[in-house]
Amino acid sequence: MSIRRAAVLGAGSWGTVFAKLLADAGTPEVTVWARRPDVAEAIRERHVNPDYLPNTWLPPAVTATGDAAEAIDGADLVVLAVPSQTLRDNLGAWAGTIGSDATLVSLMKGIELGTLKRMSEVIVDSAGVEPDRIAVVTGPNLAPEIAAEQPAATVVACTDIRRAELVQRAISTRYLRPYTNDDVIGCELGGAVKNAIALAYGMASALGFGDNTRATLITRGLAETTRLGGALGANLMTFAGLAGLGDLVATCSSPLSRNRTFGEHLGRGETLEQAQAATRQTAEGVKSCLSIRDLAHSVGVEMPITEQVELVCHEGVDPLKALAALMARETKPERPGVPSTGEHQ
Ligand SMILES: NC(=O)c1ccc[n+]([C@@H]2O[C@H](COP(=O)([O-])OP(=O)(O)OC[C@H]3O[C@@H](n4cnc5c(N)ncnc54)[C@H](O)[C@@H]3O)[C@@H](O)[C@H]2O)c1
Ligand SMILES: O=P(O)(O)OC[C@H](O)CO
Known part of the structure; x- marks a missing residue:
């Protein structure tokens, strides 16, 4: 057919x-x-x-x-x-x-x-x-x-x-x-959350941070996406595939990405309104960082990068302060692949 x-x-x-x-x-x-x-x-x-x-x-x-x-x-x-x-x-x-x-x-x-x-x-x-x-x-x-x-x-x-x-x-x-x-749940979450992470990546790039910072954002961004997916019934392996890591890397790395570009505007110190005026097309992460944060809270999952992106976009927090807040978080083990239940950190 x-x-x-x-x-x-x-x-x-x-x-x-x-x-x-x-x-x-x-x-x-x-x-x-x-x-x-x-x-x-x-x-x-x-x-x-x-x-x-x-x-x-x-x-x-x-x-x-x-x-x-x-x-x-x-x-x-x-x-x-x-x-x-x-x-x-x-x-x-x-x-x-x-x-x-x-x-x-x-x-x-x-x-x-x-x-x-x-x-x-x-x-x-x-x-x-x-x-x-x-x-x-x-x-x-x-x-x-x-x-x-x-x-x-x-x-x-x-x-x-x-x-x-x-x-x-x-x-x-x-x-x-x-x-x-x-795995519809995992594929959709991968596509939605990568936009919020790409905003953070754009901010970090505009602030002049290099590849260590960027790789850290991609990797920890994927970790928080996977935690959310686990709590919502996704197959964790989806996040290692095209809809997870693949899309996250493409969106963060590409100057063509509207989300990354929007993050760069914010990283240069522009307000949300100034960034919106400079970018005509849809940057989904700007609104979805709010709903993703709320969705994560509803299932007891912490998503620190998404939370900071939301604060920069909607609460006027300075991107440098947001980054400092991420760096000041309580230290913890990395524990890759930890299942979703238990401590959603
Ligand atoms: N552009 C890409 O590279 C790409 C790739 C994969 C997925 N997506 C996703 O596809 C979706 C659409 O993105 P896009 O890139 O085509 O966006 P876009 O900004 O290029 O275009 C949005 C379209 O929607 C229309 N529109 C705006 N407000 C509307 C409204 N209230 N009602 C009806 N139509 C309205 C606009 O006129 C425009 O035609 C987004 O969720 C995006 O994340 C985009
Ligand atoms: O331009 P963006 O940031 O909306 O990203 C486009 C696509 O989702 C990339 O796969």
Whole structure:
């Protein structure tokens, strides 16, 4: 079985590249929903997204509309690519038009404020679908590099292996190699938490700290992600894979990362508002650091880096003071691989 018609809801960087990917992998009809009519028209008429991917030509199979119902009509694959905090409201409006056996794909890397839910949980709530119809695509996938067809790998996480394999086939190209995984919880947490850690990494870089500091942030960032995952029922091995370490390294190391770049602005002493004004695109970690911190507290897990990132972003704490607070924490054994239960340190 293969996908005949796909809808991609969201015409930002990743939604647009994902539409190209589906077309390159052989989906005959891919319709992108763009919020702005001029973006829909440019994709439809000129095969380019001038706002987000001006230098990437989109294949003929990709078209676009400003009407979400039109995009979803008859689609057997419905891809969700809007900012995480807008998903519930958007999907609530679209849900009635989604086919009863369509597979839903989540591209979003965030945790909802207030409910503290992962994106697949928000989809279950607002679209009223069973969890096994939802696949999560996540991994080290900076949109501009995938657009340039640079080789990379990703993960398709779904509890229904048949649907995971369907999506895997639908995005398998000479430049992207997808792996399946049944650990939806771990894959989503890896994608969401790495954004908060990349903010810290960006701050440290802007403050002039070198590779020891950066490696420490990546490694301890992964440790706190793994602790959270363990407490929430994830497979701890997921965090050693593409959705965990892979995405964390790509996001922290890349100047293309919006989260890292946002952290650099904060590290240079800018306020949240100044950093927001300087970076137009979605840096999910800025909001999700709050919900991740609250989610961690709800299960008794300490996430010191995420907590300090939240203080810098939302409480105006100086990044240098945040770093000093991390360094002043009580000393403890490293204990890699310690299971989640017991002391969540
Ligand atoms: N860009 C990447 O490299 C990349 C890679 C993997 C995953 N992701 C994830 O994909 C998701 C989407 O990111 P992106 O990179 O496409 O973001 P983006 O900032 O490039 O684009 C966001 C899109 O959402 C639209 N939008 C903004 N507010 C909206 C609202 N209230 N309702 C509906 N649409 C709205 C914007 O117009 C834009 O088209 C994020 O969760 C991100 O973490 C991004
Ligand atoms: O640009 P960022 O920081 O949103 O990261 C993009 C992707 O999630 C990297 O895999």
